[in-house]
Amino acid sequence: MFYNTLIVGLGLIGGSLAFDIKSKKLSKHLYALDKDQETLKTAVENGLIDGIFKEGVKYDFVIFCNPISTLENVAKDIKEHIKDAVITDVASVKEYPESVFKPIFKERYVGSHPIAGSHKNGFENASKDLFSNRLTIVCPTDISKEEHIEKVKTFWEHIGAKVEVMSAKTHDEIFAVTSHLPHLIAYALTKTLPEEYKNYVGQGFLDTTRIGASQSDLWADIFLYNQENVLKSIELFKKQLDILEQAIKDKNKENLKGILDKVSKKRKSL
Helix, strand or coil: CEEEEEEECCCHHHHHHHHHHHHCCCEEEEEEECCCHHHHHHHHHCCCCCEECCCCCCCCEEEECCCHHHHHHHHHHHHHHCCCCEEEECCCCCHHHHHHHHHHHHHHEEEEEECCCCCCCCHHHCCCCCCCCCEEEEEECCCCCHHHHHHHHHHHHHHCCEEEECCHHHHHHHHHHHHHHHHHHHHHHHHHCCHHHHHHCCHHHHHHHHHHHCCHHHHHHHHHHCHHHHHHHHHHHHHHHHHHHHHHHCCCHHHHHHHHHHHHHHHHCC
């Protein structure tokens, strides 16, 4: 599908993509760029990548999998060496990467967000088929070339993902509620637990807070780079807590039960 593919950032997502690109033969050659030289060395020795990023290679596809806060600097550092490549990224927010990449890469940039991952991070947790049958959101800009949009969509389909297309703005509004808020709640709920109660934590608490063990650097970036939408989602959540709090204060079982019944039905429909 591609001749020279470059993965920027060999963490959980970048490493898992490398596994799939290699196993599904989606690129003739696969290169990687990462600040961790040991990770790159391991990837080369294991045959996961063909080499480390170098000048002079004519890259035709580049996937930015590095942290959101480093996207701009890395893009500016290597832009002269990826002039002909179709560009995508895998960040969990999409408006910020678009604001960074669109001025640099123009019509060659098409954003992506694979809805896959783990509360475990790092190259050592990368695996094949992480994206299989999982949703990937593709976010073209208003100047993305149709042929580049199709290439990015087709790439994810070959990886095994189900693809949906939407704007970066719509993406960030949706995922503030469906992904970013749940992580924020998991962090807050875990922080609420007094140290002396730890021995009495049940499965419900563990299930609800599992994602509270996620990588702090990653999620701090996500919350801050989707700040406006995350703050709106917090307000929505507060309103629902207020409604439940008032129903409990009123000691109105029928009202409280009615609220819980509606919520239960909604959850079962997901």
